[in-house]
Amino acid sequence: MSGVKRYKTIVFVVIFLVVDVVLIRYAFFSDKKSDAVEDQLSVNPSAKELADGKALALQYCQSCHMLPDPNLLTKEMWYRGALPRMGPFLGITKYHGQGYYRARDVKVSDYFPSHPIIDSVKWGSIVNYYIASAPVILPAQKRPVSIERGNPFFEVLMPKDSVVYGKMALTSFVKIDTSVNPHRLMVSDGMASKMLVFDNKLNLLSQNSTSGPVVDFDLSPNNMLYCSIGQDMSANNLHNGEIVPVKIGADGKLSWSNEPLFTKLARPVKVTGADLNSDGRKDYLISEFGNLVGKLSWMESKGNGQYTEHILRNRPGALGTIVQDYNHDGRPDIWAQFAQGEEGIFLYTNKGNGHFDEREVLRFPPAYGSTSFNLVDFNHDGYTDIIYTCGDNGDYTQILKPYHGVYIFINDGKNNFSQKYFFPINGCYKAIVKDFDGDGDLDIATISFFPAAAQPEEAFVYLENKGGFNFKAWSLPVKTPFQKGITMDVADADGDGKPDILLGNGYFSTDNLSTHKEPLFILLKNKTTSIKH
Numbered sequence: 001m002s003g004v005k006r007y008k009t010i011v012f013v014v015i016f017l018v019v020d021v022v023l024i025r026y027a028f029f030s031d032k033k034s035d036a037v038e039d040q041l042s043v044n045p046s047a048k049e050l051a052d053g054k055a056l057a058l059q060y061c062q063s064c065h066m067l068p069d070p071n072l073l074t075k076e077m078w079y080r081g082a083l084p085r086m087g088p089f090l091g092i093t094k095y096h097g098q099g100y101y102r103a104r105d106v107k108v109s110d111y112f113p114s115h116p117i118i119d120s121v122k123w124g125s126i127v128n129y130y131i132a133s134a135p136v137i138l139p140a141q142k143r144p145v146s147i148e149r150g151n152p153f154f155e156v157l158m159p160k161d162s163v164v165y166g167k168m169a170l171t172s173f174v175k176i177d178t179s180v181n182p183h184r185l186m187v188s189d190g191m192a193s194k195m196l197v198f199d200n201k202l203n204l205l206s207q208n209s210t211s212g213p214v215v216d217f218d219l220s221p222n223n224m225l226y227c228s229i230g231q232d233m234s235a236n237n238l239h240n241g242e243i244v245p246v247k248i249g250a251d252g253k254l255s256w257s258n259e260p261l262f263t264k265l266a267r268p269v270k271v272t273g274a275d276l277n278s279d280g281r282k283d284y285l286i287s288e289f290g291n292l293v294g295k296l297s298w299m300e301s302k303g304n305g306q307y308t309e310h311i312l313r314n315r316p317g318a319l320g321t322i323v324q325d326y327n328h329d330g331r332p333d334i335w336a337q338f339a340q341g342e343e344g345i346f347l348y349t350n351k352g353n354g355h356f357d358e359r360e361v362l363r364f365p366p367a368y369g370s371t372s373f374n375l376v377d378f379n380h381d382g383y384t385d386i387i388y389t390c391g392d393n394g395d396y397t398q399i400l401k402p403y404h405g406v407y408i409f410i411n412d413g414k415n416n417f418s419q420k421y422f423f424p425i426n427g428c429y430k431a432i433v434k435d436f437d438g439d440g441d442l443d444i445a446t447i448s449f450f451p452a453a454a455q456p457e458e459a460f461v462y463l464e465n466k467g468g469f470n471f472k473a474w475s476l477p478v479k480t481p482f483q484k485g486i487t488m489d490v491a492d493a494d495g496d497g498k499p500d501i502l503l504g505n506g507y508f509s510t511d512n513l514s515t516h517k518e519p520l521f522i523l524l525k526n527k528t529t530s531i532k533h
Contacts, residue, residue, distance in 0.1 A: 040096060041075050045128045053129025056122050060090060065342045065366050070133035072367040073397055078130045081396040082367070091116035092123050101396075103292055106237045111292050141402045141424040147457045147473040153437055153464070154501065154524035156480055161204040164189075164196065165517040171504030172213040172233065174521055176491035177248075179219055183493055184252060185502060187521050188214035190233050195226070197252030200494050202523060205252030211242060211260075216270050223282065224248065225261060227271045229289075237291045241265035243284070262299065262307075266290035266316070274323040274332050276300070277354040283307075285334065287318035294318055296336055300354060312348055312356060316340040322375055325350075326384060326415070339370035345386060347415060361415055362386065368403065369393055372430040378420075378442055383411040391428035393450040406431045406446050408469070421469045425461055426452045432490045434499045437528045441465040445501055447485025459485050460503060481518040483507040498526035 045053065061067055073082055084100040087093070091113040093100050102112055116123075159165075164187070172190030177183060184205065185198040190213035197205045212228035224247060230240045242260040249255070262268075262284070270287035277283065281301035288294045294316030299307040317340025323332045331350035338344055344363040348356040364370055369392030378385040391404040405424040409417035427450025436443045444463040451458035457475035459482055464472040476482060487504035494500065501524040509516060 040079055040127075041131060043128045043132050045125075045132050049125065050129055050132060053125040053127075053132075056118075056126050057129060060118055060122075060126065061086065064089060066344075066363050068365040068367055070130045071135060072365060072401070072403070073134060074137055074399060075131050075134045077397045077399055078134050079127075083127055083130065085396055087123065088112045090118045090123065092118065092120075095120065095123060095127065103237060106292055138399065139402055141400075141426070143424055143473075145471070145473050147455075147461055147475050149457055149475050150477045151462055151474045151524075153462065153474070153526065153528050155527050156476065157202060157523040157525050158481075159198065159202045159204075159519050159521065163204065163207065164520040166507075166520075167509055167514070167517055169505045169507040169518055169520050170213075170233065171487055171506065171520045172215050172229070173217060174487050174489050174502045174504040175217055175219070176489050176493050176500065176502050177219060178491050179221065180250070181495070183491070183495060185493065185521075185523070186217060187502075187504065189520055190215075193228075195254055196520070197248065197254070199252075206254070208254040210254075211244065212240070215268075218271050218273050220273050220282075223273070225271055225273075225284075226256075227268050229267050229269060235267075235291050237266070237293050239264040239266050239293075241268040241288070243268065243271050243286065261305075262286065266293045266295070269318070270320050272321045272323055276323075276332055276334075276350065278331065278352075285321045285323070287321055287336070288316075289318055289340065290316040291340070292316060294340065296321070296338075298334075310354060312336070313338070313346065313358065315342060317343070319370065320372060322373075324375060324384070335373075335375060337370060337373045339392065341366060343368055343370045345373055345388070359415075362388065362409060362417055364390065367397065367401065369395070369401075371428065374431065374433060376433045376442065378408055378433070379410060381411075381413075383413050384415075385409060385411050386417055387431050387433055387444070389425075389428040389431045389446065391425065391448060391450060393427050400426050400452055404428055406444060406463070421471075423461075423463060423471065423473070425458050426450060426455060427458070427484075429485055430488050432488060432501075434490055436462070436499055436526060437464065438498075439465075441467060444471070445488065445490060447488050447503060449484045449486045449506055451484065456483070459483060480522070481505075481507075481516075482522055483518060493523060494525065496526075498528060500524060500526050 087100045088102045170190040173188035175186040183200045187196045193210050196207045212231050214226045215229045216227035218225040226246050227243050243262040244256050244260045246256040266288040267290050269289045272285040273282050284299045296313045296318040297311045317338040319337045319339045322335040326333050333350045334348035336346045344360045347359045347361050368390040370390050372389045374387045375384045386409040388407045405428050408421040410420045427448040429447050429449045431446045433442050443465045446461045448458045460476050462474040484506035486506035489502045490499050507518040
């Protein structure tokens with residue numbers, strides 16, 4: 001990679017991690033509260049005015065997503081962050097002298113009305129309702145147990161090659177590849193747009209430049225694909241993501257065709273291969289997260305490298321998919337998560353001949369910042385339960401939110417889900433469920449990309465199942481060089497029959513004088529002795 005290209009990539013990453021919120025703030029925030037701002041934050045509408053504002057919010061603010069409760073954000077975050085982002089979707093570009101933010105990298109008329117669809121009086125009622133009803137500060141986390149530093153179940157292993165250490169780290173993907181023996185580790189450097197391959201002793205086998213940061217990898221035998229989100233990791237509305245066929249040699253070196261399988265994608269983050277219409281050919285589910293643009297679609301294989309696109313949901317925020325025949329009718333169904341605007345988990349029931357029925361089984365307000373989900377029968381009743389995390393906090397309301405964390409939703413047998421467990425973790429990004437300690441029940445490994453500065457232990461939290469939905473919380477030993485968890489994978493890395501954990505790091509220091517460096521990844525080797533083979 002040339003020095004110029006790497007410099008541009010680093011600039012984009014810095015914007016993604018740090019500067020983006022500052023730019024947004026300068027677009028419509030004022031660092032010093034004016035008298036007008038103070039007046040707005042101290043509004044005191046009558047009971048009737050509050051009721052009118054709530055009724056208008058019900059009418060207008062549910063058109064795109066679940067109606068957010070005022071208690072989800074502080075007064076200031078509603079005024080400075082959320083409402084200025086909501087207004088343009090109703091044609092409101094400024095209010096009381098405060099300019100509202102609209103995306104500049106799209107054709108504005110395609111996403112924002114050219115004329116207000118609500119007058120300033122009604123909009124003012126909505127603004128007053130949210131600000132008057134919201135708290136000054138959000139409550140603190142309410143943890144069932146405290147997090148203990150150190151972990152008796154895992155040994156922290158560090159990579160040996162200096163190429164993976166730096167004053168900045170953005171690991172866009174990690175994978176423990178068990179398709180070969182001995183097993184190997186795959187790590188994508190999101191800043192340098194490189195895929196690094198290591199043996200299971202953490203020796204570097206190869207490093208290969210990719211078309212952009214790799215965020216997913218389909219390791220199907222004889223048909224491997226990598227998914228590049230685009231030219232960089234920043235939020236945008238470009239269509240420069242692609243999915244590329246790839247081969248990995250025994251030496252770990254990658255080779256691929258110069259012709260991607262799918263191109264011009266809006267920030268794709270997940271590719272899942274499956275025969276969705278039972279014609280004997282492999283189709284692909286593609287999650288295009290995008291920003292204002294995006295969608296979930298499946299590419300029907302017509303043979304000879306030809307595909308026909310079928311859109312399942314033409315909305316941005318497609319984050320992840322799981323293919324599972326949940327109703328045991330012989331046809332693969334699709335579970336999908338969306339995390340932009342209308343946040344939720346959707347079930348697409350396969351009706352045959354390429355047709356799917358859509359049902360939203362869980363719905364969340366946009367302040368949650370959904371980040372991942374997984375399926376597991378947690379209570380062993382024969383029905384699929386949902387493990388859900390929320391914690392994306394890199395937007396325009398960057399405050400600690402006590403509802404961020406990991407949730408367990410239990411299935412009643414009819415795919416109706418109710419919350420059974422919650423453990424708060426600031427900025428929780430992902431959770432993976434396994435019986436890590438071999439005692440017969442399911443434990444939970446979690447990561448956070450936005451841990452509180454005063455709570456660095458949240459970067460990785462291991463919830464040891466003690467039975468009855470009670471968990472003991474562990475973290476990494478103090479001084480482990482792992483600042484933020486951005487990606488994670490679980491599998492048996494060293495072939496001893498025990499699940500290990502591969503953690504991808506997100507590290508950035510604002511101290512120009514600091515010489516501290518952190519690795520792209522660390523491996524947590526499972527050292528329990530009670531694993532049942």
